[in-house]
Amino acid sequence: MESSxxxxxxxxxxQDLCFTYPHSGGNKGVQDISxxxxxxxxVSFVGPSGCGKTTLxxxxxxxxxxxxxxxxxxxLPIKDFLKARKIGYTNQIPCLLPHRxxxxxxxxxxxxxxxxxxxxxxxxxxNILTAFNILQYKNYYPHQLSGGTSQKVSLATAVVYEPxxxxxxxxxxxxxxxxxxxxxxxxxxxxRMSEYTTFLVTHSLEEAAFVxxxxxxxxxxxxxxxxxxxIKFSCSRNLxxxxxxxFFETVNSLKKIIERNEQKK
Amino acid sequence: MNRKSxxxxxxxxxxxxxxxxxxxxxxxxxxxxVSGQTSLSAFMASPSVVLDAFILEGNLxxxxxxVTLARAATGxxxxxxxxxxxxxxxxxxxVARILLYPLTVAINAFPIVGFAPVIILIFGQNSFLSIVFVxxxxxxxxTLVCLDASASRLxxxxxxxxxxLNLSRFQMYRKIIFPSSLPVLVVTAKLSxxxxxxxxxxxxxxxxxxxxxxxxxxxxxxxxxxILYASLISVALVSLxxxxxxxxxxxxxxxxxxxxxxxx
Numbered sequence: 001m002e003s004s005x006x007x008x009x010x011x012x013x014x015q016d017l018c019f020t021y022p023h024s025g026g027n028k029g030v031q032d033i034s035x036x037x038x039x040x041x042x043v044s045f046v047g048p049s050g051c052g053k054t055t056l057x058x059x060x061x062x063x064x065x066x067x068x069x070x071x072x073x074x075x076l077p078i079k080d081f082l083k084a085r086k087i088g089y090t091n092q093i094p095c096l097l098p099h100r101x102x103x104x105x106x107x108x109x110x111x112x113x114x115x116x117x118x119x120x121x122x123x124x125x126x127n128i129l130t131a132f133n134i135l136q137y138k139n140y141y142p143h144q145l146s147g148g149t150s151q152k153v154s155l156a157t158a159v160v161y162e163p164x165x166x167x168x169x170x171x172x173x174x175x176x177x178x179x180x181x182x183x184x185x186x187x188x189x190x191x192r193m194s195e196y197t198t199f200l201v202t203h204s205l206e207e208a209a210f211v212x213x214x215x216x217x218x219x220x221x222x223x224x225x226x227x228x229x230x231i232k233f234s235c236s237r238n239l240x241x242x243x244x245x246x247f248f249e250t251v252n253s254l255k256k257i258i259e260r261n262e263q264k265k
Numbered sequence: 266m267n268r269k270s271x272x273x274x275x276x277x278x279x280x281x282x283x284x285x286x287x288x289x290x291x292x293x294x295x296x297x298x299v300s301g302q303t304s305l306s307a308f309m310a311s312p313s314v315v316l317d318a319f320i321l322e323g324n325l326x327x328x329x330x331x332v333t334l335a336r337a338a339t340g341x342x343x344x345x346x347x348x349x350x351x352x353x354x355x356x357x358x359x360v361a362r363i364l365l366y367p368l369t370v371a372i373n374a375f376p377i378v379g380f381a382p383v384i385i386l387i388f389g390q391n392s393f394l395s396i397v398f399v400x401x402x403x404x405x406x407x408t409l410v411c412l413d414a415s416a417s418r419l420x421x422x423x424x425x426x427x428x429x430l431n432l433s434r435f436q437m438y439r440k441i442i443f444p445s446s447l448p449v450l451v452v453t454a455k456l457s458x459x460x461x462x463x464x465x466x467x468x469x470x471x472x473x474x475x476x477x478x479x480x481x482x483x484x485x486x487x488x489x490x491x492i493l494y495a496s497l498i499s500v501a502l503v504s505l506x507x508x509x510x511x512x513x514x515x516x517x518x519x520x521x522x523x524x525x526x527x528x529x
Binding site: 062093095141142 | 422423425426428429430431432436440441444445447519520521
């Protein structure tokens with residue numbers, strides 16, 4: 001893609017984004033959101049539940065259209081970009097088609113994506129199955145999988161055609177702590193390796209701190225950005241990081257920002 | 266109870282019922298005959314009479330059942346295809362759906378018993394087409410309603426998925442809606458197969474000189490309850506066999522509906 005040669009520091013720019021749901025009396029939605037994201041960044045949105053995190057994510061992914069403001073991608077309106085099928089999206093509930101096996105589910109985006117040749121699909125699929133360590137499940141149907149495995153498959157489906165933007169809406173929230181930690185690590189590895197620009201909505205501060213380069217703290221509703229935090233750790237992101245003091249400090253300072261904002265209200 | 270003993274138990278129960286029927290019938294009939302009244306066997310059949318009818322008129326009953334079956338099967342197949350086509354049109358054109366859906370429901374609201382003579386008048390007495398048409402009418406409706414419901418109540422995640430992949434309406438139908446509505450067929454077939462047989466028989470009652478429906482009417486007028494009962498049993502068996510076949514075949518056709526044990 002030409003994106004690798006054109007490494008603009010600001011890949012995605014959001015300006016004064018406003019959105020309200022019809023019939024909500026202006027209460028729900030997002031208000032005056034502006035930020036800039038560079039390529040390969042992993043960005044998290046945290047905030048109290050119901051504050052509009054998902055709405056913001058759906059706006060960025062082009063599922064909803066803003067009332068005011070602009071989202072531009074590489075200097076152009078994002079709408080044009082979305083037509084090129086270059087985003088990945090994962091919901092809270094793994095979205096797998098029940099009538100397709102794991103492998104067929106992962107193949108679906110490739111079947112539709114015009115730039116993939118038929119003979120490469122199988123190979124590509126095997127690669128991603130191996131990367132996510134789910135090769136042994138390739139002939140299983142979704143109802144035969146555990147929650148963690150389905151979510152892995154769902155994530156694999158979202159990244160299989162190498163999207164430039166990856167949107168994850170509380171992807172691991174319904175999964176037990178232990179599995180989630182491993183999935184978070186998988187996510188960081190996959191995103192780093194392929195330089196996906198990733199947006200993550202989560203209600204777990206630990207998850208946000210572990211995964212992200214940058215965290216936006218939202219307060220609702222309508223959602224506004226009340227804080228921003230750059231995350232940098234002295235060691236790589238693995239499970240050992242979670243035992244370190246700097247990790248605890250980061251999570252605590254996040255917590256403080258959120259609490260301070262709650263009190264202001 | 267395991268499977269074998271459950272089957273045995275129901276066979277035993279049915280045998281007891283049949284024997285009871287035969288015994289009461291014989292006792293009553295004897296009393297009537299002694300007191301000089303008409304034999305009961307002009308109005309009712311005992312199991313032995315039904316068995317006789319099967320033995321003596323078995324060929325006739327079998328061939329007439331086949332005639333009805335061919336009509337019902339044609340009606341069912343056309344009904345299902347029609348339902349798929351209409352559901353497909355509804356999915357692509359909300360306008361068509363708004364215009365046609367109430368009409369479809371309205372047609373179904375006509376009592377089929379009253380509507381069948383209308384069809385027979387149009388397509389002619391004793392014609393294959395008119396009987397098939399009655400059968401189509403009765404079998405396509407449940408299929409259409411189920412297909413339409415499964416397409417219009419698509420899960421939010423699938424809508425998101427088609428937005429992410431930027432699916433066209435046709436791709437959405439082909440990749441998501443059509444495959445996931447195939448199992449609907451299993452459910453509706455269980456409703457529609459007996460219904461299409463009813464439709465065909467109704468058509469035969471009213472406007473045919475062939476088929477099990479016709480045979481039933483004739484044996485009623487000729488006071489031959491043995492043949493009447495035997496015909497009924499033979500149609501019921503055919504209907505049952507089809508439902509059982511569907512139960513057996515659908516896990517092979519749609520393996521994703523099979524209830525396997527989870528892997529972990």
